Amino acid sequence: MILAIEFSLNGCSITVDSSNSSKASMKNKRNKGCSLLTLPKDYIVIDLETTGLNPSFDEIIEVACVHFADGKEVDNFHSYVQPEPFDEDGKTVYVDDFITELTGITNEMLQNAPKFKDIAGPLFNYLDGAFIVGHNVNFDINFLYDNFISTIGKEFSNDYMDTMRLARIVLPDLQHHRLKDLCKVFNITETQHRAMNDCKITQEILSQLLSIVEDKQIDLSIHKAYHKVSLASLKSNVSLNDKTHPFYGKHCVFTGTLKKFLRKDAAQIVCNIGGICDDNVTKKTNFLIIGGLEDNPLVKDGKSGKMKKAETLILKGQDLQIISEETFYDLLSDYIEE
16 A cells, blocks of 8 residues: 655755757756655656666667556556667667667667657656656656657656655665665565566555555654755765765766866765765776766767776676766755755
């Protein structure tokens, strides 16, 4: 049974976007909805599969949405999405082997799929006004926001709940809070990593988490909005640690030149949150943050040694994400005063 929890995080999520790409240049800040811990009776769980982690140049290849009311499925929306093709050894392809191995989505599945512009209108209408739920849902919202802006000129500003953040609050002693980690905790059978499957798993995990909130009478109201930190006055301060943030207790590695500020300042923010900064990608690495990613697309040629090593570790099951500078800022948007 889904409970209505009467608390919301203060403030709406605003994203710093430093990309020069056509998608990102349309809007320097995403006018996204608010991140809430209040769940209405009626909501839509979403999940995307993409060619990478940066909405400035990576593309959506699968969309899944499931509408729930009182915890029961009402209807759903699903579509593969054809990205821009590229040449690989004389063949026209849509995704590389890494993405196929990670998602199970093949070039054959995408060959006759619609482009995002063809589904943008129906998808926006399906989601319009709905409360959104997802696991690490800022990722999905950023991709949808930028693609809706670039295709139909509409902002995706729905309020939302992130089940990963809720899981960090409810299960603080759990080392990792990925879907597969939570599936193990709740004895949920994990199926292939695909958008529709992930939506239904997210719903089941949400129900389990809210049951724990009720049983243990967890007071979500103590989890206030993030502390904002001025870049000009950064100091190491454990009082700013946020145990619910994705970087807390995680090993982060930077590579490339950051455009917004010095690497040491970026590392200082991570340390303030409670993260750990390392020089090289290892079996302990959880995040690889890449500067200048907009000028060197991740899914094409020219992958750095750190990127290749990170991809290999990801395929071996390591809890590791490769993120761009833009995505890094988005994760820190509640901590940085502009």
